[in-house]
Amino acid sequence: MSTAREGTTAKEAIRQTKPFRSTGQEAVITLLLTAETVRWALHAELSGRGDLTAQQYNVMRILRGAGRKGLPTLEIAERMIERTPGVTRLLDRIERQGWVARDRSTEDRRQVICRITSEGLALLRALDSPIDTLDERMVRSLSAAERRTLIRLLNKVRNDAP
Amino acid sequence: MSTAREGTTAKEAIRQTKPFRSTGQEAVITLLLTAETVRWALHAELSGRGDLTAQQYNVMRILRGAGRKGLPTLEIAERMIERTPGVTRLLDRIERQGWVARDRSTEDRRQVICRITSEGLALLRALDSPIDTLDERMVRSLSAAERRTLIRLLNKVRNDAP
């Protein structure tokens, strides 16, 4: 959707002449298009500074939140926006960069505990404010009430997806 | 986010104890989580029947819309929810399955025209109604007014992402 960000409605972005078959369909397609746009903006912001991908950034934030004691691999996976077993390889790469460290737990030797390093923390610190700004810019045209509404409606969708 | 679909708010899904730093951040994260949930449902539905991925399905729908005359590769890319050069390889795979055919255009021999085959059309026909049902189920808890609101707010976000 190279040009989608210039359009107004999903219909235009998709260049579809036929209307959507239902509001459900329109909502779903608009949701996916919008998420893609946001994902893209994040990607652009992150690859400018440092060399983190969005998912790596995500993992690092989770680990920062976990503090000194760190988290076992699967705990991280559970908290991520994306899904599991890629997490192992994701961590491999971040570890190679020196931003996280992994150790096998001593209490339960099946677990691998992941911790963010001080280099990792420094990197995040540099990213915090640009990303906050970006988040804000994404929704700059929505009033406070509209933001709350959007969040509420999205949560409703999320909760009846199963 | 193996367990995210059971939660209620993004905050719970993410198991974050700290509140979001801004409603902008909450909106962005909720949006990404929700899109992921929807993407997942689609994936599940599609891999049950036939053996299409969501992106392949997307391309086939675009080609069906284009009709007999087909579309050049980059035109497809422009209409997709995702981004370009993977499209070539995506088409490679669908072509291997016999669902699309490609020919070099005679007027402009740089272009490769893609057309859906009758097998492709048959496959889509079988998928149409289950997917319509799915789209509907995704938003079943939203009233008609709420759907319109959601669509409107998402479009606002999409249009000020640049």
Next chain:
DNA sequence: GAGAATTCCTTGACGCGTCAACCAATTTGG
């Protein structure tokens, strides 16, 4: 018209997602 620029793809390298299969620890149950 011959070269330069542009357009339309395609390819290679690599990050990430999915699934299925697989160890190694740990727990459970007879």
Next chain:
DNA sequence: CCAAATTGGTTGACGCGTCAAGGAATTCTC
């Protein structure tokens, strides 16, 4: 306790995304 099940994580195969680089037509420019 010891075998069987469960849990935590890793690996292989493969689909798709990104970027950067390149080849083949076509168009532009002088």
